Every structure is written in structure tokens, then in C-alpha cells.
Amino acid sequence: MSYIERNQLPKKVKIVEVGPRDGLQNEKQLIDANNKIALINKLVDAGLTYVESGSFVSPKWVPQMATSSEIFEKLTKHKGVTYAALTPNMKGFDAAMSVNVDEVAIFGAASQSFSQKNINCSIEESRERFSPVVEAALSKGIKVRGYVSCVVGCPYEGDIAPEAVANVAKKLLDMGCYEISLGDTIGVGTPASVSAMLDAVKAVVPANQLAVHFHDTYGQALTNIYTALSQGITVVDSAVAGLGGCPYAKGASGNVATEDVVYMLNGMGIDSGVDLDKLLEAGWFISDKLNQAPVSKVSQAMRAKL
Template sequence: MPDITFPKQVKIVEVGPRDGLQNEKKLINAKDKIALIEQLANAGVSYIESGSFVSPKWVPQMATSTEVFEKLNRLSNVTYAALTPNMQGFEAAMAANASEVAIFGAASESFSQKNINCSIDESLERFQPIMTVAKAANIKVRGYVSCVVGCPYEGDIAPDKVAIVAEKLFKMGCYEISLGDTIGVGTAASVEKMIHAVSQRIPLEKLAVHFHDTYGQALTNIYTALQSGIMVVDSAIAGLGGCPYAKGASGNVATEDVVYLLNGLGIETGINLEKLLSAGWFISDKLEKPPVSKVSNAYRAKK
């Protein structure tokens, strides 16, 4: 077998409290969200997407984000990030003392039109004021690109399209670009091609991957990304969040499963798996449903 080189260390970006919970129907109160975030931090997770400053009318689950950020007991070595879709959201995130913010663009024109009623370029232009103010305030901005291998409306997405959008976000000032397989259709081959195309325009160390597990390929795709030199992986505790574009499908890859994979490869994450599992069981009990994580269910069965 040929030698495969993996990174020695991988940063996990925990998106469960935001991206995960916002797709869960059962509303979780601020106290329980805070407890989840604090448990994740105590497990060694160094980056937690803790909320989103959007209209509660559109995303009711995120209505408590200000309270969550204001009442959190924070660890000094943990980044507590917020998604901010517009300037109003950015200002609210700053008022609540978010560590940094995230903005987003799509690699699919149809997805952009149907979701935010504007073109890809128009959507990115809307973020320019945020980038200007964030830079002046020395606030880091992370960029998301959705539909990086497939779109619910257009089907397959050309890798070059993804590379162009990612480069625009990078040139705007995003310090890291997270490449999101929004509907979870990626395969090892399509992911490898996509990462190769994007890495021609942006340094690999500035890229992250964000996989949904709709077709059960998320861990395989993460393995492929690691082989390609990616060192940052987004995931959600307990596999929180269904995929809104694929009925009945599981959503984000579970953090427990990702950490188990990385542990098996001898890749350092700084995360305590036992404490991580406890955090997953805590929020799953609050949601009154079992974790999507296979590792979590296997460990719980052993107890």
C-alpha cells in the first residue's frame, strides 16, 4: 500500500449549537444551550459556533442567541462564534460579545436565488459592509460556501464554480473558508476534485470541510479531505440537524464519529471523547431523540 500522509493535528469546528439545533423542530431554551456549549468547551472543543443573529421569524430556534452569548461562562482558549447574515446581525453579535462571526455564499446560482432571492455576486456584495467594520474592529470573519458538490435544484456543481466563490470570500477578507456539502451528495471522488480545484486558488491551510451525512458518505469524505491536506473539520455534536433539502435524511456529520475516526488515525484534536459523548447524550435527551452518532450509540449500548 502507498504511504498516506495525514495532518498531525486537526481543529474541530463544532456547529451543533447553531447549524445543528436550528434544523431541530423541538425548541431548546437558552439555559440548555448554554449547558451544551459549556460541556463542549470542557470536553476540549476549541471552536464552538454558539448561535446565529437572524430574524426569529425565520429561525425561531436562534431567538435566544443574545441570551446565550451574554450568560455563557467562557473559557479563554475557546472561540465562541456567531453566524451573521447581515449588518444588523453583525451588530447584535458584537453587542453580545461573540468572539468572531461567519458569513456565507453558495456555489449554486439557483440555491442563492431560492434561499436569499439574489445572485451569488449580489449576496457577497451584501457582506462587504460587515467585512469593512469587522476589519476595523479586528474581528475575524469565517466564510462558508454551500452546495460545493451538489445542489437540490441544479444537481452536480462544477469544482471551478466552487473555487471562484471561495476565492471571492477569501479576497474579501475571510480568514478561513468552510466548504459545505449542504445536501450530503459528495463522494470521495467528487470531494477530491473539488478540494483540488479550490486549493489552486486558496492555500490548503485556509480551508475547512463541512459534510452532511445524507448518503452515509461524510466520514469517507472527511478521510479524503484529510488525505488532500485539510486540517479543519466542521461537525455537529450527536449529528444534530436534519438536512432540510432531503426529507428524512440525517444532517451534519456527528462530532463523536469524527473524533473517533481521528483518534484511530493518531491525529490530535485535544478533545476528550468521553466528555464529548456526555455532551451528546445531554442534548439528545433534551431533544427526546437518540443521537445520530453511531459511536455514541455504540458506547451507550456498552454502559
């Protein structure tokens, strides 16, 4: 009996690469459109088939994403790859459609306080904002992915009840989102809290319509991903080089590094379709542009060997 069969883990995992959007959006050093496109192309060349490539939000609030239209206008798309963007409102959705974005995403929160701080409205009000976006997208045959922030903890409210997460996830599903990404925004989750949260969410949303999105603030991201895999989740969000953070969560580090996720999956014989060597090159490329070392432990170890 194989390792995977013994532990009831999936044979294949899809990685949603969020580095070019979620990873870069809080970086103060602005990266121009051409370098972002180069990063996206390197990620696709490494085998990633879903890349969050931009966000149609106010450049006043997120200056790094001001180049999103330019990126989509200049991108040479590859067959079989989804180039997605975040569209929090109809203005953003219309802008995304004008540059032929493949798929859009909306984001909510399981915490009322975080929703107010992050998007200046309640959870209920956020759904009212997103509803026309989902309706417009579906009418055009555009798929919508939903994000839920603070699924195990909130910087303002502390622990979040699993039932609150399940409630938000189910409403996003009912609105028309084909997949719900569950985000541990401040990285406080542990296998126990993540397992409890997933149990509650899976009671109302099928496992094959869920993804996990972990930050590594307390060094628990890989362990939490393993927990999710053992619960039947087969889609994992990650960011090349471990880019990212949360401006509303003091001390929150970046997304789990794609390199670290791929290394772990390779070690368990789980297919991600990603070439680790090419992925490392992509991470080193963007880290050099940011004049910083990659957060990825695998990347640091491999670069030290060179």
C-alpha cells in the first residue's frame, strides 16, 4: 500500500498561483507591467495553469494593481491557462471585461470587524455589492471564484466560529461562485482549528468546490495544507517566493510559498504538474526585482547550493 493510500490523500492537486496579485499587492516597491508579465509567463512555463494576474480595484488604495489593465492587454495567453483577476464591484468587473479577463474573483470575510476594516462594509453589505458582479459574470459565461477571509482567526475578533465561515461560504456558493477559497488571512490556524473549520464548511459546501489559502505567520501553513488534503481538498492557493501579507493584520506574513508546497507534494508523490526548477527561477526573478530574499525555505536552500 502506498503512502498516499495509507493516508487517504489525493493523487493530484491543483495549485492556484496568487503571487502576481495577492502576493504583490502589498509590496511598496512598484513593479511595472512588463516585469509582472514576465513573472506570469515564467509561472505558466513552470506548469501553473491558474494565475491570479491582477486586481481591478482603486489604484488610490492599491497602487501596485494600477497596471492590471495594461497587463491583460499585453499578455500573450497560453491555451489551458486561466488568467484571473479580482473584481470587487461592477466598476472593476467592467474594467476586467474590457481587457478580456478569463475569470473573476470576489472576496468576503467571516469576520464583521475585518469586513469593515478591509472593504468598509458589513458581511451582508459586501454580498449586496458582489451580487450584481456575479450575475453579470454568469450572464457572460464568466466563472466566479469566491474568497472568504479570516476563516480561523481575526486580528480584531480573535477566534472565528466554524459555523460563521460555513455560513459565508454557503452564501457565496448559492450566489453562483463555482469554488470557495478559505483563507487563513493572519496565519493563526493549526491542524485542530483548520479541521474543525473544514468539517463545518464541508457540511454545506462540497469538498470538490473548496480550496484553501494559508498564510505562514506562525509556520503552520504546510501542516494545515496537509490537514486539508487529508480532508479531501484538492485545490491549494499559494504565492511564488512566499510573497504577500495583510495590511490589516499586524505581523501577518506572506502566503505559503508555492515552491514549498510543490516540494512537499513531490515528496508525497502527489502530482501538481509544476516543474520545481522553473518555479524556483520565477521566484528568484521577482525577488530580485523587489530587492529582497524569497521567503520560501525551499528557495533559500536551493539557492544556497548554487
